[in-house]
Amino acid sequence: MPVLRGAVTFSRFRTEPSKEAPSDVKRWLTKGLKSHAFEPIDRRSEDERAAGFVELENAEASDFSTSNLFYGEYALFSFRIDTLKVPASMMKAELDKWTSAFTKENSRPPARAEKNKQKLELKQLLRQRAVPRTSVLDVTWNLKTQQVQIWAASRKTVDEISVALEGALAVKVIGITPASMAQRAGIDDKALGPTAELIGMDLPATASLEDSHGEG
Numbered sequence: 001m002p003v004l005r006g007a008v009t010f011s012r013f014r015t016e017p018s019k020e021a022p023s024d025v026k027r028w029l030t031k032g033l034k035s036h037a038f039e040p041i042d043r044r045s046e047d048e049r050a051a052g053f054v055e056l057e058n059a060e061a062s063d064f065s066t067s068n069l070f071y072g073e074y075a076l077f078s079f080r081i082d083t084l085k086v087p088a089s090m091m092k093a094e095l096d097k098w099t100s101a102f103t104k105e106n107s108r109p110p111a112r113a114e115k116n117k118q119k120l121e122l123k124q125l126l127r128q129r130a131v132p133r134t135s136v137l138d139v140t141w142n143l144k145t146q147q148v149q150i151w152a153a154s155r156k157t158v159d160e161i162s163v164a165l166e167g168a169l170a171v172k173v174i175g176i177t178p179a180s181m182a183q184r185a186g187i188d189d190k191a192l193g194p195t196a197e198l199i200g201m202d203l204p205a206t207a208s209l210e211d212s213h214g215e216g
Helices: 025-035 088-106 112-129 155-169 178-185 207-215
Strands: 011-017 049-055 074-083 133-142 147-151 171-175
Touching: 011 155, 025 074, 025 155, 049 155, 074 155, 088 112, 133 155, 147 155, 155 171
Parallel strands: none
Antiparallel strands: 011 147, 011 171, 049 074, 074 133, 133 147
């Protein structure tokens, strides 16, 4: 939980409403987060991944009550990602064990259809036993400045959370980087390139300096 303790990499953004700005920001934010709240993976399905918003200090909750979401001028919440995958090595080991037992009992190896059917049953059984891998990434939203910080190091994860925020709240999430700030200020991209001094290049002597040394 980097927002409340410790330090970690984060990315900064500003948000702009796609439509008219909401009159009640807190109500709008709560409703939006609930609409894209985290839902656990259905183990009966083929889904291997689930993602959505949860409360900051309780990754199992998505009620987003006022006391658990708003802290002064900030809204603090998290984005949870669960992955449930049956390791291929485990599946192979179980299927090999079943094949050996089937062959011994029936004096023949299983037919392809029989093996495929057992593979599906084994996958479902192993999914029921598997423990999902969970990642929880924090998000801070300044209600006054409309600036957002996403506390994640992975660019792919940051992009996923940005897209989720845009979908949940109908806003544009714009990165706060030197390039984006320069673009808004009307500064040419070429002006952002490294200077000769920065990259350690020797600067050519000016003619006036050469002349003054020559005359001395």
